[in-house]
Amino acid sequence: EAAAETSQPVVSVREEHIGGHEETLKTHKEDNPEKPMEMNGLTPVPDSYDYDLIVIGGGSGGLAAAKEAAKYEKKVMVLDFVTPTPQGNSWGLGGTCVNVGCIPKKLMHQAALLGQALEDSRKFGWQFTEEVKHNWMTMTESVQNYIGSLNWGYRVALRDKKVTYENAYGEFVGPHTIKATNKKGVEKLYTAERFLIATGERPRYLGIPGDKEYCISSDDLFSLPYCPGKTLVVGASYVALECAGFLAGLGLDVTVMVRSILLRGFDQDMANKIGEYMKEHGVNFIREFVPIKIEQVEEGAPGRLKVTAKSTTGNQIIEEEYNTVLLAIGRDPCTRKIGLDKVGVNINEKTGKIPVNDEEQTNVPYIYAVGDILQDKLELTPVAIQAGRLLVRRLYAGATTKCDYVNVPTTVFTPLEYGACGYSEETAVEKFGEENIEVYHNHFWPLEWTVPSRDNNKCYAKIICNIQDNERVIGFHVLGPNAGEVTQGFAAAIKCGMTKEQLDSTVGIHPVCAEV
Amino acid sequence: MGWEEMQVRGYPEFVQTAQRYHGRPIFALFCGDKDAEGRSWCPDCVTAEPVVRKELHNLPDESIFIYCLVGDRAYWKDPNNEFRRNLKLTGVPTLLKYGTPQKLVEEECFKAELVRMLFTED
Numbered sequence: 001e002a003a004a005e006t007s008q009p010v011v012s013v014r015e016e017h018i019g020g021h022e023e024t025l026k027t028h029k030e031d032n033p034e035k036p037m038e039m040n041g042l043t044p045v046p047d048s049y050d051y052d053l054i055v056i057g058g059g060s061g062g063l064a065a066a067k068e069a070a071k072y073e074k075k076v077m078v079l080d081f082v083t084p085t086p087q088g089n090s091w092g093l094g095g096t097c098v099n100v101g102c103i104p105k106k107l108m109h110q111a112a113l114l115g116q117a118l119e120d121s122r123k124f125g126w127q128f129t130e131e132v133k134h135n136w137m138t139m140t141e142s143v144q145n146y147i148g149s150l151n152w153g154y155r156v157a158l159r160d161k162k163v164t165y166e167n168a169y170g171e172f173v174g175p176h177t178i179k180a181t182n183k184k185g186v187e188k189l190y191t192a193e194r195f196l197i198a199t200g201e202r203p204r205y206l207g208i209p210g211d212k213e214y215c216i217s218s219d220d221l222f223s224l225p226y227c228p229g230k231t232l233v234v235g236a237s238y239v240a241l242e243c244a245g246f247l248a249g250l251g252l253d254v255t256v257m258v259r260s261i262l263l264r265g266f267d268q269d270m271a272n273k274i275g276e277y278m279k280e281h282g283v284n285f286i287r288e289f290v291p292i293k294i295e296q297v298e299e300g301a302p303g304r305l306k307v308t309a310k311s312t313t314g315n316q317i318i319e320e321e322y323n324t325v326l327l328a329i330g331r332d333p334c335t336r337k338i339g340l341d342k343v344g345v346n347i348n349e350k351t352g353k354i355p356v357n358d359e360e361q362t363n364v365p366y367i368y369a370v371g372d373i374l375q376d377k378l379e380l381t382p383v384a385i386q387a388g389r390l391l392v393r394r395l396y397a398g399a400t401t402k403c404d405y406v407n408v409p410t411t412v413f414t415p416l417e418y419g420a421c422g423y424s425e426e427t428a429v430e431k432f433g434e435e436n437i438e439v440y441h442n443h444f445w446p447l448e449w450t451v452p453s454r455d456n457n458k459c460y461a462k463i464i465c466n467i468q469d470n471e472r473v474i475g476f477h478v479l480g481p482n483a484g485e486v487t488q489g490f491a492a493a494i495k496c497g498m499t500k501e502q503l504d505s506t507v508g509i510h511p512v513c514a515e516v
Numbered sequence: 517m518g519w520e521e522m523q524v525r526g527y528p529e530f531v532q533t534a535q536r537y538h539g540r541p542i543f544a545l546f547c548g549d550k551d552a553e554g555r556s557w558c559p560d561c562v563t564a565e566p567v568v569r570k571e572l573h574n575l576p577d578e579s580i581f582i583y584c585l586v587g588d589r590a591y592w593k594d595p596n597n598e599f600r601r602n603l604k605l606t607g608v609p610t611l612l613k614y615g616t617p618q619k620l621v622e623e624e625c626f627k628a629e630l631v632r633m634l635f636t637e638d
Contacts, residue, residue: 146617148617151617152617152618152619155633155637156620156624156633160624160627160629160630
């Protein structure tokens with residue numbers, strides 16, 4: 001039978017001849033492959049797998065796990081594929097953080113800060129007569145070049161550690177079996193003892209006329225081959241505010257359209273301070289409106305777009321023209337089209353997120369998940385990396401340590417940076433009761449800001465303490481320059497259970513912001 | 517048409533050759549100068565060269581392979597030499613795909629797998 005088949009691959013499972021290419025795929029697609037095999041009294045699971053571990057998704061979590069597994073001499077494959085954006089944009093190996101997230105974001109934030117520094121420098125005695133202007137293309141080329149070197153570095157690292165990497169879209173087609181489709185449409189089947197889903201998320205669109213045709217998202221912004229010009233940022237997430245922040249810092253006319261509150265999920269006291277600062281520094285805000293229609297007025301790079309928006313509190317309609325509309329209204333997990341139903345992995349139907357136990361295991365014992373797709377876990381690169389590494393150590397090196405998701409520090413890189421670790425004030429009040437927490441706070445004026453006469457009452461720090469537990473510090477919040485650098489050390493202290501008294505008895509470094 | 521090799525010495529010759537073949541895929545191997553007996557002052561280059569040469573048959577059609585001697589040891593050690601300054605080279609041997617961030621440095625060049633990946637994949 002096998003010799004008579006005309007197409008490749010010729011597949012037999014446990015000596016049960018299934019057929020050539022078409023029949024095999026048909027069996028997987030339509031029938032439950034278990035059926036014909038069960039009828040013959042065979043179990044449907046291959047007993048010798050192609051790989052020990054197949055990782056679907058080559059981002060922060062996936063790559064960390066794959067490299068760790070290779071250390072223990074496991075046979076590992078990584079499948080990574082970027083479905084192009086509606087604007088046709090795509091990128092290399094490394095996931096969101098490296099290509100369209102943290103890395104380019106921080107570099108562009110730095111570009112904006114340098115613009116501010118150039119202005120400040122005059123007060124410190126630097127003399128230059130030329131007007132300082134910003135060139136978008138120069139910045140973007142440098143950023144993309146750096147990202148390219150990271151993509152290449154990951155490929156070298158994987159190849160060097162003998163991890164197989166395929167630039168192909170992975171989806172489950174049956175128990176322990178995955179189909180990988182490359183960009184030319186060529187399909188291959190692979191089996192593995194275990195799988196790790198690390199497919200991450202992609203930006204959400206509004207679902208209004210003109211959104212996919214004319215709007216861009218963070219997936220497009222960092223490699224945009226032209227300056228975005230007058231920009232409308234839709235959304236109030238940290239992505240929206242960080243992007244609006246650096247675009248304004250580069251000298252562009254930026255407006256942020258917010259449906260309700262800023263930075264949902266973050267300490268609202270701090271969120272409002274961030275918004276105030278941005279408003280005072282050239283970012284326009286349109287509050288309590290949502291876009292209902294996007295139309296193209298003129299084609300171009302950038303073109304001109306007309307945005308029609310409706311109030312959320314009444315019937316008021318407004319219209320305005322922008323060169324670019326950047327959507328940053330949320331991100332959705334890439335879990336709906338990877339065949340999870342074929343292997344019975346449960347997902348939250350509403351959000352698409354995957355619930356896992358405290359060992360990152362899904363409801364299917366041989367399938368695990370890490371990163372942004374997890375339900376009720378923080379969406380941060382270091383969290384995904386840590387979870388991926390610890391999971392692999394538990395699987396292959398007999399370790400028992402589980403990922404600690406508590407007291408994870410974060411930083412929002414808005415023009416005035418915000419670092420935080422632990423509880424927000426609202427959550428602390430909710431959990432412990434207002435009478436059981438004490439909040440200590442302070443405004444401060446960075447020394448570097450004094451000479452150039454920058455704001456003297458905007459930088460701010462607060463800590464939240466649990467009175468009943470020795471005034472243990474359970475929340476740390478700082479708004480000011482280098483907030484990320486400042487927060488990192490305090491996060492370690494909080495992990496060690498630092499109390500207010502211990503904090504007070506720590507002598508400050510002078511003159512730095514962190515001494516406050 | 518297969519691939520062609522050009523042998524050059526020093527930065528100006530390298531740039532001239534690379535510019536002449538603009539539009540074709542260009543791969544370059546940078547090594548330390550060789551003495552009269554044909555041995556380089558750079559021991560890693562001595563190890564890497566045969567490994568790279570063995571993989572040359574994998575070069576895509578129309579490629580140019582530039583074998584470039586950078587100079588003597590003293591020239592190379594100067595932190596301001598043109599290769600370091602303009603091409604951002606950090607060590608020899610370096611094998612790179614010109615015009616892209618793709619490169620292999622020092623011990624990476626000893627690994628046939630990685631050399632093959634540089635020559636054959638996008």
